[in-house]
Amino acid sequence: MRKRLVLMPRQNIPFWLNAVSLATGVGLGLTFATALLLTTGVDIEGIINEFILYSFTSQRGLAQTVTKATAFLLVGLGSAVALKLRFWNIGIDGQVWLGAIAAAGVAIHDIGDPSSRLVIMAIAAIIAGSIWVGIPVVLKLKLGVNEVISTLMLSYVAFLIAQHLLYGDWRDPSTSFPVSSGFDVETERLKRIGFGHAHSGIWLALAAALIVSYLMLVNRFGFYLTAIGINPKGAKAAGLPVSIVIVVAVLIAGGLCGFAGFTIVAGQEYRLTQYVVHGYTFSAILIAFLARFNPIAVIPISFIVAGLFTAGDTLKTFYQLPLSLILVVEALILGTVVAVEFLARYKVSLVLKRTHQPSAPVDHNLSGKSNQVVP
Amino acid sequence: MSDVALSLQDISKSFDGQSALKRASFELRWGELHALLGENGAGKSTLMNVVCGLYTADDGRVVINGEEVSITSPADASSYGIGMVHQHFKLIGPFSVAENLMLSCSRKLGLKSIAEVGRLASETAQMLGFNIDISARTDSLSVAERQRIEIIKLTLLGANIMILDEPTAVLTDDESLIVLSLLQDMADQGRAVVLITHRLREVTQYADRVTVMRAGETILAGATAKTMNRGHLAEAMVGKSVSLDMAEELPKENPHAATRLELRNLSLSRGSGATVINQLNLKVRSGEILGVAGVGGNGQTELTEAIIGLEDKLTGQVLIDGKDVTNLSIGRRRQVGLRLVPADRFAYALLAEFRAYENLALTDVPGNRYGKSWRLSRERMKQNAKQVFLERRITGGKPTTRTRLLSGGNAQKLLLARELNQDASVLVAHSPTRGLDVRAYQAVHESVVGAARNGAACLLISEDLDEVLRLATRIAVISRGEIHGPFSTSEIDRSRIGELMAGHA
Numbered sequence: 001m002r003k004r005l006v007l008m009p010r011q012n013i014p015f016w017l018n019a020v021s022l023a024t025g026v027g028l029g030l031t032f033a034t035a036l037l038l039t040t041g042v043d044i045e046g047i048i049n050e051f052i053l054y055s056f057t058s059q060r061g062l063a064q065t066v067t068k069a070t071a072f073l074l075v076g077l078g079s080a081v082a083l084k085l086r087f088w089n090i091g092i093d094g095q096v097w098l099g100a101i102a103a104a105g106v107a108i109h110d111i112g113d114p115s116s117r118l119v120i121m122a123i124a125a126i127i128a129g130s131i132w133v134g135i136p137v138v139l140k141l142k143l144g145v146n147e148v149i150s151t152l153m154l155s156y157v158a159f160l161i162a163q164h165l166l167y168g169d170w171r172d173p174s175t176s177f178p179v180s181s182g183f184d185v186e187t188e189r190l191k192r193i194g195f196g197h198a199h200s201g202i203w204l205a206l207a208a209a210l211i212v213s214y215l216m217l218v219n220r221f222g223f224y225l226t227a228i229g230i231n232p233k234g235a236k237a238a239g240l241p242v243s244i245v246i247v248v249a250v251l252i253a254g255g256l257c258g259f260a261g262f263t264i265v266a267g268q269e270y271r272l273t274q275y276v277v278h279g280y281t282f283s284a285i286l287i288a289f290l291a292r293f294n295p296i297a298v299i300p301i302s303f304i305v306a307g308l309f310t311a312g313d314t315l316k317t318f319y320q321l322p323l324s325l326i327l328v329v330e331a332l333i334l335g336t337v338v339a340v341e342f343l344a345r346y347k348v349s350l351v352l353k354r355t356h357q358p359s360a361p362v363d364h365n366l367s368g369k370s371n372q373v374v375p
Numbered sequence: 376m377s378d379v380a381l382s383l384q385d386i387s388k389s390f391d392g393q394s395a396l397k398r399a400s401f402e403l404r405w406g407e408l409h410a411l412l413g414e415n416g417a418g419k420s421t422l423m424n425v426v427c428g429l430y431t432a433d434d435g436r437v438v439i440n441g442e443e444v445s446i447t448s449p450a451d452a453s454s455y456g457i458g459m460v461h462q463h464f465k466l467i468g469p470f471s472v473a474e475n476l477m478l479s480c481s482r483k484l485g486l487k488s489i490a491e492v493g494r495l496a497s498e499t500a501q502m503l504g505f506n507i508d509i510s511a512r513t514d515s516l517s518v519a520e521r522q523r524i525e526i527i528k529l530t531l532l533g534a535n536i537m538i539l540d541e542p543t544a545v546l547t548d549d550e551s552l553i554v555l556s557l558l559q560d561m562a563d564q565g566r567a568v569v570l571i572t573h574r575l576r577e578v579t580q581y582a583d584r585v586t587v588m589r590a591g592e593t594i595l596a597g598a599t600a601k602t603m604n605r606g607h608l609a610e611a612m613v614g615k616s617v618s619l620d621m622a623e624e625l626p627k628e629n630p631h632a633a634t635r636l637e638l639r640n641l642s643l644s645r646g647s648g649a650t651v652i653n654q655l656n657l658k659v660r661s662g663e664i665l666g667v668a669g670v671g672g673n674g675q676t677e678l679t680e681a682i683i684g685l686e687d688k689l690t691g692q693v694l695i696d697g698k699d700v701t702n703l704s705i706g707r708r709r710q711v712g713l714r715l716v717p718a719d720r721f722a723y724a725l726l727a728e729f730r731a732y733e734n735l736a737l738t739d740v741p742g743n744r745y746g747k748s749w750r751l752s753r754e755r756m757k758q759n760a761k762q763v764f765l766e767r768r769i770t771g772g773k774p775t776t777r778t779r780l781l782s783g784g785n786a787q788k789l790l791l792a793r794e795l796n797q798d799a800s801v802l803v804a805h806s807p808t809r810g811l812d813v814r815a816y817q818a819v820h821e822s823v824v825g826a827a828r829n830g831a832a833c834l835l836i837s838e839d840l841d842e843v844l845r846l847a848t849r850i851a852v853i854s855r856g857e858i859h860g861p862f863s864t865s866e867i868d869r870s871r872i873g874e875l876m877a878g879h880a
Contacts, residue, residue: 239741
C-alpha cells in the first residue's frame with residue numbers, strides 16, 4: 001500500500017473557512033517576515049516594538065500611521081473597484097503621479113481663485129488620474145490591448161513626466177535640487193487635524209470610502225460591476241450596459257488614485273519631489289485582495305498596511321534597513337494569503353493506493369486481424 | 376481467458392460529500408458494443424472516468440480480464456488497453472493529423488518520423504474501414520472526421536477496451552450512422568466498446584447490450600439491447616414512466632399571423648474574409664415555432680448573436696414587430712421583448728458565480744423592477760426568487776445558492792423562468808436542450824410551446840433534428856451560413872432535411 005495526495009475542488013466554501021484561510025495566510029506571512037527581519041539583525045523585541053507598539057499604540061506612531069493611511073485608503077479603494085471588474089490596473093503609481101503633478105501644477109501656477117485653490121487642485125488631480133487610466137481602458141475596449149501592459153508602461157511615462165518637470169520648468173529656482181517650489185501655506189495645503197502630521201485628507205479619504213461603499217453595496221452600479229466581473233459576455237447578453245460601466249468604474253478607480261496624489265502633495269510634502277510616489281501599486285493590490293474587494297474592509301486594512309510602513313520608517317532610521325524591506329514583507333503576506341487560499345478552494349486528502357502488477361500483456365497488434373485483438 | 380473484458384463492482388465515488396456513484400456496477404464483454412444509458416448527472420461519465428484513470432474510486436473493485444487492478448492515472452488505464460474518446464476532443468487545431476497522432480502516441484510508438492506515424496495511421500484507418508488525409512490540419516476537419524482521428528489514436532495506443540462519450544451528440548443523422556457502424560465493426564473485430572449515450576434509438580438499433588444508470592446507481596445491468604422496448608428504457612432512465620407527449624397542444628401554422636421577427640439580408644464576415652452568414656432572410660410569425668435545423672458550426676452561433684445584438688460586424692437589418700432594432704443595444708432589444716435561451720447557459724445567460732436570485736433578477740434590474748438605480752432591493756429579488764423556485768419546482772438549491780452549484784436541468788429552469796415571462800415577443804432558442812435529461816428536455820419544450828401560444832415568435836435553432844421535427848411549425852435548414860426554406864412541415868421529410876443539412880441542395 002502506498003499513500004497518495006489527492007486534490008479535490010470544494011463545491012461550496014463556507015464563510016468560516018475563508019476567514020480561517022485569510023487569518024492563516026496573514027499569520028504565516030508575518031511569521032516569514034519576522035524570520036526575515038531576524039536575519040537582518042533586528043531582534044524580536046525590536047520587531048514587536050516597531051510593528052505593533054509604536055505603529056499602532058504610541059501617539060506619534062499612530063499619527064504617522066494615520067497620515068500614511070490616507071493615501072493607502074484611496075488607492076486601496078481604487079484597486080478594489082477595478083479588481084472587482086477583473087481590470088488589472090497595475091499602474092496605480094502612474095495615476096498617483098499624475099494626480100500629484102496636476103495638483104502641483106495648479107498650485108505652482110496659481111490657477112483659479114486662492115479661496116477655492118485646494119478644490120481646484122483636488123479636481124485637477126482626480127481628472128488627471130482618470131485620464132491616465134482612461135487611455136488603457138479605451139485601448140482595451142476598442143483594440144483589445146491588455147491593460148496589464150498599458151497601465152504598467154504608463155506608470156513609467158508618468159514618472160518621466162514628473163522628472164522632466166522637476167529638472168525643467170517647475171524646479172524651485174532657490175535650490176539646486178529637483179524639487180518644485182513649496183505650496184502656499186494658507187491656500188494650498190490641507191489643514192493639520194491636531195494629531196501629529198495627520199491632515200484633513202483622512203476625512204476626505206473616509207468620505208470617499210463611504211461613497212464607494214454606497215456605490216458598490218447599495219447602488220445598482222455595484223450589482224452591474226459584480227456581474228461584469230464574473231462574465232462580461234453574459235452580462236452583455238443580459239442587457240447590462242457593460243462598456244459604460246467598465247469605463248465609469250475604471251475612471252473612478254483612476255480618479256481615486258489621482259486624488260491620493262493630491263493628498264500626498266497637499267497634505268504631506270507641500271511640494272512635488274521625485275520621491276512623493278513609491279510602492280502604491282503593490283500596497284493597493286494587497287489591500288484590495290485582503291479586503292476581498294469589499295470597500296468597507298478596505299478601511300481597516302489600509303490602516304494596518306500603513307502601520308507596516310510606519311514600522312519600516314523606524315527600521316530605516318534605527319537599523320539602517322532599506323524601506324523596500326517593507327515591500328518584501330508585503331509580498332510575503334500576499335504570497336502566503338494566495339497560497340493558503342488554494343487550500344480553502346481545494347480539499348486535500350490522503351488516499352491509499354493499492355500496488356498492482358499489470359495484468360497479462362495487452363495485445364497492441366495493429367494489423368487488424370480480429371482474432372488477434374482478443375487474447 | 377475470461378470473456379469478460381471489464382467488470383466494475385460496487386464502485387462508489389463522492390465529490391466533497393456529494394455522492395456521484397453509489398455501488399455502481401458494470402460488465403463489459405469482448406466483442407460487444409455496450410450502451411451505457413442514463414440522464415445527465417446519472418453518473419455515466421463519472422463511472423467511465425474511473426475506468427480511464429481520471430478519477431479514483433472511493434470504494435469498489437475494477438477487474439480487467441479476470442484480474443483485479445488499480446487504476447490511478449490515465450497512463451495506468453492505457454497500460455491495460457483502455458482508451459476513451461471524450462466529448463471534447465483533445466486535438467490541437469493547427470497541427471496536422473499526423474502531428475497530433477505523433478504527439479499523443481510518441482510514448483507508445485517510440486521515436487518515429489512524421490511520415491512513419493502517418494503511414495501507421497493510414498493503415499489503421501484502412502483496417503477500420505475508412506480513409507483519412509493525414510496531412511490535413513485538424514481544425515479544417517469536420518466533427519465526424521475529428522472523432523475518427525480520436526478513434527485511430529486509441530487504436531494506435533493499443534486500446535482494445537474503447538469508451539466513447541456521447542459520440543453522436545453533434546453529428547448529422549448520416550454521420551452518426553457511419554460512426555455507429557464503425558463502432559459495431561470494432562466490436563465485431565473483437566474489441567469491447569462502450570457507447571455512452573442518452574439517445575434511445577441508438578441503443579435499440581446498434582448496441583448489443585445496455586446498462587442503464589440513474590442517480591449514480593446501476594438500474595438495469597447488461598440487458599440485451601435489440602429486444603428492449605424504448606418505453607421501458609426511458610422508464611429505467613428516469614425512474615417513473617414519462618410520457619413524451621406534450622401537455623400543451625403544439626401551435627399550428629397560421630399564414631395570417633403578424634410577422635414579429637424579420638431578418639433582412641443579414642451577412643457577416645470574419646476578419647479572414649470567410650463568410651459566416653450570407654444574405655440571410657427570414658420572417659417569423661407570431662405564435663409559430665420556426666425550426667432551423669443544421670449541423671453545428673454552420674453559422675448558428677453567429678445567427679443567434681446577430682439577432683440578440685452581440686455581433687457588431689453585421690450588415691443587414693433585424694426587425695422586431697416592424698421596428699428596426701439593428702442599431703439598438705441588447706438592453707433596448709430586451710425591452711421590446713427579445714428573449715434568449717442559448718445552448719451554453721453559463722457563457723451567455725447565467726453568471727456562474729452569481730446567486731440564483733441575482734441571476735433571476737439580472738435582466739430586469741435595468742428596467743427598475745428591483746428599485747431605482749440609487750437603491751437596489753435585494754429583498755424584492757429574493758422574494759421573487761422564492762416564488763419562482765416554488766412555481767417552477769427548482770430543486771437542489773435555495774434562491775441564495777450559487778448558480779453553478781445547480782444541476783443543468785435546474786439551471787435551465789431558472790433561465791426559462793427569467794426569459795419566458797409574459798412580455799416575450801421574440802424568443803431565440805439555440806439548442807436549448809443540449810446536455811439536458813429527458814425530464815428537463817420536456818420542461819424546456821413545454822416552455823417554448825407556451826411562449827408560442829402566448830403569441831411570441833419563436834426561432835428554434837437546433838442541432839438536434841428530433842427536437843426541430845417535434846416542435847417546429849415550419850422548418851428551415853442552415854448550411855454554410857445560408858438558409859434553405861422555410862418549408863411547411865408537410866412539404867419536407869427527414870431525409871430531405873438531412874440532404875440540405877449536408878449541403879447537397
